[in-house]
């Protein structure tokens with residue numbers, strides 16, 4: 191077989207340049223589409239918290255966990271992920287409204303996902319994991335731990351109770367719980 195001329199080599203290089211450009215463009219468009227349409231984004235919230243004292247003072251003390259309607263009608267739900275349970279076991283949130291979920295852990299790495307939604311995050315000791323989402327489907331959604339955290343890992347799950355806006359009735363202190371339904 192005859193050696194390629196410089197022209198042939200140039201043609202081949204340009205051809206593969208075009209192929210790579212098309213592939214990269216498709217991947218970039220898929221990432222932008224997933225981010226804008228499905229709200230699937232890489233983690234960006236870097237917020238630290240001391241895992242040794244998070245239950246003693248501040249945001250993640252027992253009395254401040256669960257769902258609360260805060261200033262500006264912002265619905266925020268706070269959970270602590272521990273070996274091998276979530277505290278609280280069940281949170282109630284309204285459908286069709288932006289909800290902020292905030293997680294922290296005092297022990298090891300956990301992971302959370304809410305079945306059938308775009309909520310999926312790691313919970314790493316020392317950091318607060320925050321997810322903004324809008325729940326569209328009402329009902330009890332399963333929220334298992336998806337990061338192996340020890341022997342009781344398979345027993346570790348919580349429930350996200352999504353109720354229609356009309357049934358979401360926080361108390362005078364702004365708090366809503368699964369129990370008071």
Ligand SMILES: [Cu+2]
Nearest residue numbers: 335337339343
């Ligand atoms: Cu786990």
